[in-house]
Amino acid sequence: MLVCSCNYITDHDIRAVITELLDQDCWQLIVPSKVYHAMSKRGRCCGCFPAVVDLIIQTTEDYHARRHSTDSEIVDFMSRLKKFHEDQRRADIERRLKSHRAA
Template structure:
């Protein structure tokens, strides 16, 4: 399934990049920007970023479940990812308000 139509990036592409990152360092914070850079793309309209974050979270949860990672560390990592999503959503809202004015 295509997640980003601007760059033609699929869900499978994103999941593989996330797994590759987690194999390098299972506790790193993976952002949409890092994912897009890894697939040689960049955020254009960034409308897909919330969905990309959801895929990052889902893939990270599955990865840590398979690795039987300690739950408190996983919760902390997922909270950091959720904070990133809130920052992106707030930035998009501010950008829309500037356009509307």
């Protein structure tokens, strides 16, 4: 699936980079800019970043499931990251609606 049409990056490319980053340090914080930097690309319109965050969350969860990481190792980082992502989406929606007010 095409994730970034500005740079023509697919979800397979992004998952491969995320896995490579996790192989280096499986507990590091991975953000879209780090993924793009690893691919020697940069976000142009950055409209794909929410989808990249979703891929980061999903790929990281799958990676730790394959490693059989214990629950004590996986603090609650993933749930906090998901909550942050949802809050940011909500803020984006609210921001857009406020800008379309008539008065």
